[in-house]
Amino acid sequence: MVNQMIASQFISLYDLCVLIRKVVGDNFPEYIWIVAEIANIKENQNGHCYLELVDKNEEKVIAQARATIWAYNYRSLSYKFEKATGETLKRGMKILFSAQVQYHEVYGLSLNIKDIDPTYSTGEMARKKRETVERLLRENLLELNKSLLLPLVPQRIAIISSPTAAGYGDFMTHLQENSYGYQFSLSLFQALMQGEEASFSIIAALQKIKKQIDLFDLVVIIRGGGSQIDLSCFDDYELSAEIARFPLPVVTGIGHERDDTVVDMVAHTKKKTPTAVADFLISGIRLFETQIEELQNSIIRYSDRLLENSRFSLQENLNNLNHALKNILSHTFSTYQLLAIRFCLASRKYFSDHQNRLSLILQKVNAVFRQKFQEAKNKHLLLEQFMYHFNPINLMKRGFSIARMNGNLLTSVKQAKSGQIITTQLLDGLILSKVEDKS
Incomplete structure (x- = not known):
């Protein structure tokens, strides 16, 4: 129920x-x-x-x-x-x-x-972005990367981008075909440039660069070449903090026209597009080259002025000297003429004496050389005779032979042992013998 x-x-x-x-x-x-x-x-x-x-x-x-x-x-x-x-x-x-x-x-x-x-x-994204910027400000990170000095000649570039991005291709073409013929060392560190995993992928690329940081002058992060969507990864705190603390200047060319991302804010230099980043690098080298050219021109101008002043001063001194010499010569010509005659006579005697002394020295040197050469020649002949007499072939012609056991020269009876084979080399062949007894 x-x-x-x-x-x-x-x-x-x-x-x-x-x-x-x-x-x-x-x-x-x-x-x-x-x-x-x-x-x-x-x-x-x-x-x-x-x-x-x-x-x-x-x-x-x-x-x-x-x-x-x-x-x-x-x-x-x-x-x-x-x-x-x-x-x-x-x-x-x-x-x-x-x-x-x-x-x-x-x-x-x-x-x-x-x-x-x-x-x-939009307001929610703006709020998150604002909170990220405020946190970076509290931690004194917003201007940290900007405090680094740009390299004088930015040629060794670490690139963070997707290899298939049109912006990457534009960047490479713009650098490699620059009108000045500047050469760049370019290394690509692949990363995702949009989506949820992009910030982690870019951080991983930055960490790879950090392990070989001595090979690079600066880092560029480029995207560009397509839709302006999926850029919220560039407002990520972890990524922005990593870029802010990075020990090399970071240049961004994310390729968007809307408000700056947080990554743009913390980067050393922000450009709108990858080609603008390429122009920035080229202009850096061009600026250095222009400064060198201006310095060279300044040195040339200064040298020209210095030479002109020196030439004028030298010409004036020469004129004064010439005038003074004329005055002196007009009063002391006879004295100098007499001194010149005495000097010529003394010079002739001095050179004649030294010429005779030099001739004697040369004769002695030649005699010594001839003697030394003859002594060396005699020693060479003696050495040739010694080598001839002690040549193993000539010794064997005179009845000597060479005995070996196990490939080694036999120089003592103590080396031989009963039953072992001895090879005796004569002039015209070898004799193999077996040790039966030794005394």
């Missing part, structure tokens, strides 16, 4: 779901505005967009729901959102949207999104 009463109070799961659908429909007849964070988002082949939405409290998920944007609505909504924010809808983004609350007996609770307010997401 009790079991029959309990059974009569049961309803089916379907009936329960129908009741829930009716309650939901009665209480949420219209679209309502909701704030949530996108935990996951994907678009199927039919163009429908499916989202997993969450609400968090201090990074802890406190609510979760599914949502759908049907293909008919999704294209126009995503275009409007992207145009207003410069971003696509993506995981981790907080959005304000208008949705109809629906409940299905099989699929459960879901939200049918009709509209999205991009101004809310």
